Amino acid sequence: MHRCWLAVLLLALMAAIGCGSHVESPQAGTEFVIDDRAAIVWWSPMPSPVPAFAASELQSYLERISGKKLPVYAGRLRAGDTAPTLPGAVVLLAGAHAGELSASWLNDAAAMLSGKQDDSFVLAGDRDRIVMTGGHPRSTLYAVYDLLERAGARFFAPSYPFYRTREGDFSEAIIRQDPLRIPTLHVLEQPSFRYRRKHVEEGWSHTHETMRELVDWMAKNKLNTLVVPYDYGGMGLVRWDAWRNDLTPELEKRGILLEVGGHGYTSWIPPTTYPGYYENGYNVFKVSNPAGLAEYEKNVVAYLKSHPEIAIFDAWPPDNARWTPADVEAFGSVSNAQAHVARHLGDALKKETPAVRLESLAYLPATDPPSPASMYEATSLVDFAPYDRSYAEPLSGTAYPRNVYYDGLVRRWADAGFKGDISIYEYYRKYSWHSLPVVLPTIIGGDIPHYRTLGATGLGTYSEPADWITYELNHRLVAALSWNTALDVKAYLNDHVVRRFGAALAPDMMAYFRDVETAGRDLYTGPNAAFGDTPRFLDARAKYLAVEKLLTSVRDRTGPTGTAAGLLIDRLAIHAHFASLDMDIAYFTRVQPDAPKVAAAHAEMARFVDEHMFDGIVLKCTYLQLRYLTSPPPADDEQAIRAAYRAKWP
Incomplete structure (x- = not known):
């Protein structure tokens, strides 16, 4: 050459x-x-x-x-x-x-x-x-x-x-x-963000093998923090200790930080073991009770002492936290009560496990900063989770009130005197998207530099192996921008498309990414799909139907799947049919009611998911099942689905 x-x-x-x-x-x-x-x-x-x-x-x-x-x-x-x-x-x-x-x-x-x-x-x-x-x-x-x-x-x-x-x-x-x-x-x-994370979150399709491969990819893409639940939802299904022996050496030889915890005061002080520390109807223990707080601290410290690989501990309350009225009154606000727990635990960690950094969470109902007297210490991290924001526009936009709220919220924490690290828990791959192709290079390209200007020093998203192909560009672009917010996103996208699919197919694949972004932005103006907004839904449906025709044509031209482009286009074309099925369910339910067609789409989607749940394009989980099941799945279905993934990918 x-x-x-x-x-x-x-x-x-x-x-x-x-x-x-x-x-x-x-x-x-x-x-x-x-x-x-x-x-x-x-x-x-x-x-x-x-x-x-x-x-x-x-x-x-x-x-x-x-x-x-x-x-x-x-x-x-x-x-x-x-x-x-x-x-x-x-x-x-x-x-x-x-x-x-x-x-x-x-x-x-x-x-x-x-x-x-x-x-x-x-x-x-x-x-x-x-x-x-x-x-x-x-x-x-x-x-x-x-x-x-x-x-x-x-x-x-x-x-x-x-x-x-x-x-x-x-x-x-x-x-x-x-x-x-x-x-x-x-x-x-030099990195733009100090903490560049990947979260395991609910871990429906994560296994020992996929976790090892995720850690390997993280290092290659300059991510430095793996976030794993202590025990997601208290179900015993997604736990750091289940992967610890296998993954700790993989993290150590790459120097990747481990963050463990997640939603779960109840993991450390369970109501069944400590009923006296709880009030009926509330899932947060009575934090104004010194004995309950001491028990919580003791159990967390004991765990961290026995797990020296942990660098950051997430001291988060339960999801959908319900605080007792007495505690809210005693501390003046939910935010102050949550900060009280974090400050006491932080004092204990300084004495017993000084190498561990503490993270709390700005998440409903404790999104507001605490009062100055209750403010978190400068050594703390606080994670912001804009779960109900709109993806129709970048966070810096003004058309959607929740985006305006979150944009102002980060600023208010700085104005309130918080001196620690602010991290963003973003949802660029979201369970409520139920594996629809919502690929957002323009939104991501605008959001992440903006988060940095707001003062954020950490950013992360969660992942599932089962639909990684669907969100491959999102995952990769988030990692690249977490390292370098000055990245030329258009050039990056062009490089991705040309190197992934070849110059000859690049125009078609650029059209694919353009259309699925437009469709996703039409649908996800809030935390759930805007199926009830008929004009936006119809526009999204037209884009997904066009994408299915486009990729079917491209697949016919690429031929066998013996190349990267052939394999990926084949999978994305199959996945486009899944998106069309999903649109049919909404269309024949809301726009042009036709019960037989809805039933046919339900049956076809159920068959599709079972056939393709291991192909990298759809994640079988409750969020997706609710699109095609006419009654809620059995209570033990979550365990069965995870077991199926772990049997296929040990």
Whole structure:
């Protein structure tokens, strides 16, 4: 491949994915060439598994790209060199050697990182070496993946089973290049958000295998916090302890933070065990009772002491929290009562588990900031969950009152004197969407930079493997913008479409993403679909019907599913039929009532979901079942559905 042409290609790819706050243009003759003499060296002054893992990842992917398996050495500094103030590094070196490094190669990177956030990283190189390092061991791993992206790799999705076929694993893509030439680099990257999260949430389709793959994808997309329920809904079905032994090593070798908790004072002080601390009709214990509060603190502290892998604990009240009137009166507001619990627990954690950070929640009915005397401490995190916002417009819009409310709410917390970290729990993949194709690049592209201007320092969304293909672009774009809010979203979308589907199909797939975004924005003006707003519903239905015709035509042209484009278009075309069925149910129920047609659509959707629940396009769950069942599902159906996913994806 011609050097100049490759240099131009690499720079174009960098621009498309928003890489680099400082990139020097390549100079003739200064490319680093991956050949048989090159080697990889990792160095760490601390007992962290991340640099060695980063080196192994670099070796593996460079072999896939260039066909050359480079040797990997554990590095040592030259005799007499003073160790730089770095937590580790990976160095790609030209010429054979046995792992000796000069501190001078690392000092410039250390100077660039001085005073920067922990997750910032540096890529610095010429024709002799490329240094990859960061302010934290995990950001050295980020630097490695960033270099691979500059060489053409794309980490589209976790390697879930439905992406893997006999022809290959289509969760990722690489460009084969031999020899691989990497232009001169001088890059400092800094994250826009301190906490970049992925939530497991209800975990209908998560299994040991899918959780491992999610963690792997998170690191490749520079996410740094996995959020897992202690015990979702108290049902014993989705619990950190069920995955702990398997996942903790995977998190540690990538340096990913673990956050555990979720809705659940009742998990730590259950009413069945402590009935005296509760009042009939209220699911929050009587927090003004010192004995109840002490019992809650004792049980949380004991758990955290026995789980040192946990970095953040979510001290959230139950979902749909009902506080006793006496407590609301005693503290002056629900927000003050909730802050009272958090402040007391925070004092206990400082003494017993000082490495654990506490997070609370600004969520109904405690969305307002506490009074100044009750305000959370500056070491706290507070999560905002705009669950009932509109996706018809960005959060900064003014047409929908709930968007205006949430926009102002974040500002009011800052005005009220909260000095801690504000994180946003966003719903860019939502259970109430029941796996409809609601893909929102324009909304996401406007929202996330706006959240940062409001002062948010954390952002996360939840995930389900079972409909990842449906929301693949949402997941990927949220991760990219969480790292870099200055990302050129149009260029990113173009890069995604061209690399995922090929240049020839790009116009059709851009039309697909345009139409499903328009349909989703028409439908989800609030927390549930606007089926009762006939003009908006009819517009959404027309878009989904057009999408089904478009993708059927595209699938006929792409042929077999032995390529990434073929597989994805086949799945998306099948999924478009599902969207049409859903529209039929609403249309023949509300707009043009026809009971036989509704019954036929119900039956077809039930068959469809059972046939395709493992294909990456629909999640079988209660939210979806309510679209096609004429009576509520059995009480034990949630357990049965989760068991089916865990049997298929162990």
